[in-house]
Amino acid sequence: MQMKNFMIDESLKELTKHHTVVMPxxxxxxxxxxxxxxxxxxxxxxxxxxxxxxxxxxxxxxxxxxxxxxxxxxxxxxxxxxxxxxxxxxxxxxxxxxxxxxxxxxxxxxxxxxxxxxxxxxxxxxxxxxxxxxxxxxxxxxxxxxxxxxxxxxxxxxxxxxxxxxxxxxxxxDNGFKLEFVQTEIVKSQRMKQMLSWIQQHYTEKIMLEDIARAGQLSRSECCRYFKRFLKCTPLNYVIDYRIQKSLYLLQQDDSNITEVAYQVGFNSTSYFINKFRDSMNMTPLAYKKNKMAQLRLN
Known part of the structure; x- marks a missing residue:
């Protein structure tokens, strides 16, 4: 089974080109x-x-x-x-x-x-x-x-x-859908995108709640409410999850090292990375790497 990498840019915009040769x-x-x-x-x-x-x-x-x-x-x-x-x-x-x-x-x-x-x-x-x-x-x-x-x-x-x-x-x-245009909803969506984009650009660095809130022009408490509303998690838990997801591609490289991957994606402790990876993926990073390497060899 060939694994596919879903490519998005720093604003979380998908990079896939959605067009045929002649049509968008x-x-x-x-x-x-x-x-x-x-x-x-x-x-x-x-x-x-x-x-x-x-x-x-x-x-x-x-x-x-x-x-x-x-x-x-x-x-x-x-x-x-x-x-x-x-x-x-x-x-x-x-x-x-x-x-x-x-x-x-x-x-x-x-x-x-x-x-x-x-x-x-x-x-x-x-x-x-x-x-x-x-x-x-x-x-x-x-x-x-x-x-x-x-x-x-x-x-x-x-x-x-x-x-x-x-x-x-x-x-x-053709279903009589009554359209609404609420400016506050547009602003909320824009602010959420701004915060997620900031995390994607800075996930390898040390990130504080204040940094994320500032990116969305929000207070810390309002920032937390946004993440709970949109993603059902805290901002810093989202950062951890995002770092783990970014580590998956790196772990599939032949010459990757668990410690190096941990630091590449923003963790400052290998043991903390391993613990959080296990919580998220139900296996250690090393087990994940070995499993994917075996799948690639079979393909």
Whole structure:
């Protein structure tokens, strides 16, 4: 099994290029547990995203909400929203992911009226797509058809895809969803991204709670409330978890050393790193390294 590294930049923006040769769109299958982290880490992107679960179940976090998505159902994730995904109950979850630029959904003339308000709404970070609803089944069927178009690349497949995108969008918005635009919610999202971005840029250094709070222009107590609301953990526990996740790639290198990896990702004690790694991964860093090296040799 080939492990995949999910690449994000210093602002937690995903670096994956979501486009085919000629269109600002990507549609592909993702097996959650094949990621190097064992899950899809927290990130965001400008593209809107549609997900169709084809096997198992997944738990998605979008901003501060956690959503279980059943096999056969799907999820819409709006542009710019922080999100991550875990498989549920070791179900071997596989999903089709459709990412596309909001500007490609409809024509330039229709975008301001029928797309932009939905992208900017503060009460639409995500929408559960239920296959038992007619509009939901329409969307999910179209996602599968787009995936098949890209896989098969039949004649005029780009046209077939471009026909289905407005169909998907019409079914999404044709439910009388009342849009809201709350400036405070926009500010909260921006501040959370600023703090997470700061941690990503400085995780190898000594980090204090005051540093994280300052990055979000918040008090220490308000900073803690933000992390509890969005991530259900303290800021410093998030730092520890992030350092451990960054260590996974380093531990898979042939010449890596446990002590060197610990210091590279910001721990100032090898024993503390080992203890926290064991708490998070249910094994020591050395056991993890040996296990991954064995898997790589088998492949």
């Amino acid at each position: 769109i990507a549609c592909y299958k993702t097996t959650i547990n094949q990621n190097i982290h064992g899950y899809i880490p927290l990130h965001w992107h400008d593209e809107i995203q549609f997900v169709l679960i084809v096997k198992g179940e997944a738990i998605f976090q979008v901003n501060e909400d956690w959503i279980v998505v059943r096999e056969g159902d799907g999820l819409f994730i709006n542009s710019g929203c922080l999100h991550m995904a875990h498989e549920k109950d070791r179900s071997g979850c596989v999903y089709i992911c459709l990412n596309l630029s909001p500007y490609f959904v409809l024509s330039q003339e229709l975008y301001p009226t029928y797309v932009k308000p939905y992208i900017q709404a503060t009460n639409l970070p995500y929408l559960y797509i239920d296959a038992n609803e007619i509009w939901g089944k329409n969307i999910l069927d179209a996602i599968l058809e787009i995936y098949q178009c890209i896989e098969q690349k039949s004649q005029y497949y780009e046209i077939d895809i471009s026909i289905r995108l407005p169909f998907i969008w019409k079914n999404l918005i």
